[in-house]
Amino acid sequence: DAGVTQSPTHLIKTRxxxxxxxxxxxxxxxxxxxxxxxxxxxxxxxxxxxEEEERQRGNFPDRFSGHQFPNYSSELNVNAxxxxxxxxxxxxxxxxxxxxxxxxxxxxxxxxT
Amino acid sequence: xxxxxxxxxxxxxxxxxxxxINCAYENTAFDYFPWxxxxxxxxxxxxxxxxxxxxxxxxxxxxxSFNKSAKQFSLHIMDSQPGDSATYFCAARRNAGNMxxxxxxxxxxxxx
Numbered sequence: 001d002a003g004v005t006q007s008p009t010h011l012i013k014t015r016x017x018x019x020x021x022x023x024x025x026x027x028x029x030x031x032x033x034x035x036x037x038x039x040x041x042x043x044x045x046x047x048x049x050x051e052e053e054e055r056q057r058g059n060f061p062d063r064f065s066g067h068q069f070p071n072y073s074s075e076l077n078v079n080a081x082x083x084x085x086x087x088x089x090x091x092x093x094x095x096x097x098x099x100x101x102x103x104x105x106x107x108x109x110x111x112x113t
Numbered sequence: 114x115x116x117x118x119x120x121x122x123x124x125x126x127x128x129x130x131x132x133x134i135n136c137a138y139e140n141t142a143f144d145y146f147p148w149x150x151x152x153x154x155x156x157x158x159x160x161x162x163x164x165x166x167x168x169x170x171x172x173x174x175x176x177x178s179f180n181k182s183a184k185q186f187s188l189h190i191m192d193s194q195p196g197d198s199a200t201y202f203c204a205a206r207r208n209a210g211n212m213x214x215x216x217x218x219x220x221x222x223x224x225x
Contacts, residue, residue, distance in 0.1 A: 041217060042215030045213060058212060100206050102211070
């Protein structure tokens with residue numbers, strides 16, 4: 001049983017550019033959450049998707065947006081990249097009857113230069 | 114505003130010893146408290162979790178102790194092994210929604 005998968009593994013972008021990160025949840029999971037983890041810090045919640053809608057959002061600007069597809073996979077889009085957006089972006093999925101349990105993928109390391 | 118405070122930031126333990134990591138929270142609306150283990154270059158892995166109606170939960174060498182009145186909880190790793198060397202994060206979930214609020218992390222090193 002494959003766990004949560006994310007792509008790409010690493011990404012280097014230039015300030016001002018836009019980026020799209022992708023996530024496939026664990027089998028049997030229908031809820032996807034995105035987190036940003038700066039170096040040496042704990043993950044910070046960006047938003048959560050369920051039934052293709054954003055259900056909850058953390059303290060992140062509108063430059064951060066997302067989408068969930070009918071097959072429960074999800075994308076995170078970040079526009080107008082800033083140097084401070086450099087971080088590990090983590091996707092977590094949750095099972096249908098236990099949405100409080102979150103299982104993380106390996107993350108996408110984004111570097112903004 | 115950091116709602117979950119974790120200590121210590123780093124910890125060195127001898128093989129076979131007990132590793133203890135502490136967390137304190139402020140928001141009484143938190144109702145689920147998981148611990149995650151993260152190795153370098155990997156995503157956090159769910160280790161063990163507890164709800165506030167239970168004072169202790171044990172899974173193998175890992176035990177969570179929970180003190181609701183003090184708004185504190187801790188992770189104990191018994192018989193610590195070099196393979197346990199990783200960064201550990203406590204987290205908390207509010208009873209409305211599923212957003213996890215994480216502590217700052219503890220880097221554990223177990224010396225052989």
